[in-house]
Amino acid sequence: MAAVESYPMKGGDGSFSYTKNSTFQKSASSAVQGLICSAITEKFDAMNFLLPITATTPSATATIRLADLGCSVGPNTFTAMQNVMDTIETKAKSLSFKNPQFQVFFNDHAGNDFNTLFTSLPFDRAYFSAGVPGSFYGRLFPDSSLHFIHSSYSLQWLSKEPKELLNKESEAWNGGRIHYTSAPRGVEDAYARQFSEDMELFLGERARELVVGGMMVLIMPCIPDETVAHSQVPAGIMFDLLGASLVDMAEAGVISQEQVDSFNLPIYGVSPMEMQSLVKKNGRFSIERMELTDPTSARKNNEGGSKTTGDDNTIANHLRAGMEGIFSKHFGVEKIDELFDRFSKKTIEFSDKFKSSIKQGTQLFIVLVKKN
Ligand SMILES: C[S@@+](CC[C@H](N)C(=O)[O-])C[C@H]1O[C@@H](n2cnc3c(N)ncnc32)[C@H](O)[C@@H]1O
Numbered sequence: 379m380a381a382v383e384s385y386p387m388k389g390g391d392g393s394f395s396y397t398k399n400s401t402f403q404k405s406a407s408s409a410v411q412g413l414i415c416s417a418i419t420e421k422f423d424a425m426n427f428l429l430p431i432t433a434t435t436p437s438a439t440a441t442i443r444l445a446d447l448g449c450s451v452g453p454n455t456f457t458a459m460q461n462v463m464d465t466i467e468t469k470a471k472s473l474s475f476k477n478p479q480f481q482v483f484f485n486d487h488a489g490n491d492f493n494t495l496f497t498s499l500p501f502d503r504a505y506f507s508a509g510v511p512g513s514f515y516g517r518l519f520p521d522s523s524l525h526f527i528h529s530s531y532s533l534q535w536l537s538k539e540p541k542e543l544l545n546k547e548s549e550a551w552n553g554g555r556i557h558y559t560s561a562p563r564g565v566e567d568a569y570a571r572q573f574s575e576d577m578e579l580f581l582g583e584r585a586r587e588l589v590v591g592g593m594m595v596l597i598m599p600c601i602p603d604e605t606v607a608h609s610q611v612p613a614g615i616m617f618d619l620l621g622a623s624l625v626d627m628a629e630a631g632v633i634s635q636e637q638v639d640s641f642n643l644p645i646y647g648v649s650p651m652e653m654q655s656l657v658k659k660n661g662r663f664s665i666e667r668m669e670l671t672d673p674t675s676a677r678k679n680n681e682g683g684s685k686t687t688g689d690d691n692t693i694a695n696h697l698r699a700g701m702e703g704i705f706s707k708h709f710g711v712e713k714i715d716e717l718f719d720r721f722s723k724k725t726i727e728f729s730d731k732f733k734s735s736i737k738q739g740t741q742l743f744i745v746l747v748k749k750n
Pocket of ligand 1: 385386387400403404407447448449450451454455485486487490512513514515529530531532533535537700
């Protein structure tokens with residue numbers, strides 16, 4: 379398969395690390411925890427995957443194999459996987475099945491900081507664990523070896539930037555911008571084509587790796603529908619402001635205009651209809667549930683209000699933890715402090731835009747089950 383570009387989250391546990399700057403993804407994952415529990419309770423194929431307490435060999439125990447794709451360095455992956463295992467155990471108990479053993483595979487790009495992940499694995503975990511390096515746009519596991527796949531806030535990363543964006547003759551030429559937010563239609567279409575190609579690979583490989591009846595839960599940033607412009611959702615606003623910060627740096631002579639013109643973020647926010655048609659095209663999964671959710675709802679419920687308002691540098695720190703790698707590779711490590719400093723000031727200046735942006739329905743939750 380073609381090479382996949384890899385820009386892992388910031389490792390370690392320093393002040394700009396993903397470990398310390400992933401509360402947005404944590405809250406996004408909490409917002410759908412209840413939905414994951416009910417999907418498992420209602421649709422997980424316990425009859426075929428678990429063993430009854432009355433199994434003839436008393437020592438026989440089923441093993442359930444789970445994978446978290448794009449797990450990063452934690453701690454969100456540990457919470458998400460534990461939630462899945464707890465729910466499967468509850469289901470086993472309620473149906474008088476034996477408690478299974480669990481094996482959890484943590485997957486991310488080879489460049490991910492697996493050391494931090496491994497050293498922070500919960501010491502009291504009751505599961506076997508393993509790291510699986512590699513791109514989820516390629517093959518990761520043997521045929522029919524997994525019962526449950528989870529992936530949260532990872533599938534928005536494309537395997538690469540669409541190459542047409544760099545062609546000045548093409549209608550997808552994206553000079554002066556770093557994303558398709560506020561760009562001509564041709565640019566967005568190029569991104570959509572790349573997402574569609576990537577999703578075809580992703581679904582094809584997962585269909586081979588999941589057992590029949592196996593479940594796949596995907597959580598991804600999205601736009602609620604085609605009528606909502608990307609510039610109205612928080613992610614789009616962030617990418618516009620990041621682009622504007624880079625243009626300011628080019629005007630100040632800190633970086634060159636050519637560097638800005640040749641950089642594009644390989645990130646895409648799908649719509650539910652688009653995702654539905656890609657799953658249907660693949661044909662190997664039934665869509666058991668598909669719902670739009672609000673990634674900030676759990677935080678609002680717990681703390682009486684969303685914190686992602688742009689009033690402080692939370693947004694800049696979160697974005698830096700996720701994107702420092704890709705920006706430093708293109709613009710140079712020495713430009714990163716200035717970039718995120720400028721960006722942080724812009725998020726404060728435009729905090730009203732964040733406050734009035736559309737948050738409800740900007741997170742897609744999908745439950746797929748592998749068909750026969
Ligand atoms: C925003 S983090 C999400 C991490 C975690 N799931 C969470 O919710 O906190 C996205 C992760 O996806 C990983 N990722 C992106 N593209 C990938 C690919 N093609 N294969 C494997 N991992 C990928 C990144 O390296 C990164 O660690």
